[in-house]
Amino acid sequence: MNTEETIEELKKIVKQKGLKYTEQREIVLNILLNADEHLSAEDVYNKIKEQFPDTNIGIATVYRALSFLEEVDLITSIAFGTDGKKYESNSKSHHDHLICTNCGKIVEFLDEEIEKRQDRIAKKNKFKITSHSMQLHGLCEECQ
Incomplete structure (x- = not known):
């Protein structure tokens, strides 16, 4: 949109x-x-x-x-x-986030392999994904 x-x-x-x-x-x-x-x-x-x-x-x-x-x-x-x-x-295309726990920096990313793996896991477990969000927390390059 x-x-x-x-x-x-x-x-x-x-x-x-x-x-x-x-x-x-x-x-x-x-x-x-x-x-x-x-x-x-x-x-x-x-x-x-x-x-x-x-x-x-x-x-x-x-x-x-x-x-x-x-x-x-x-x-x-x-x-x-x-x-x-x-x-x-919410008008952006799907993406996930890396979040620095020290400074709060947020990096958006999309990894097709992760997306495919999630779909395979859902299918294996007879689960229909309607939405998801992934947040990976850690330290950005500046804060390490």
Whole structure:
């Protein structure tokens, strides 16, 4: 899905749930759709202040919008324990993550052999995979 299609999907979901469509949700989603990296709620808030200086959105509104967008599967998050979450759009193609436990750096990767192996394991166990995510935790080159 491109940005416009994802925004239309948000409008459809909000209408189906009988909720009011808000510009704030759209702005938060737009920030994540156009981000090149995973963003914390504070990162999203700061980008809104930079890119939409005339919009009055508080940090609490950002947290509520992120929670809603994740609940309706338009975004996903990676939890960092007491350090909170980092978010990304679900519009990207499938990928997995390497996560540095020291600095929080996130590297996205896709390995076809791993994907095929997962499919074989599921088939062997008569299991139908509907989704998956892989997170490998360790130390990045800079933190080793």
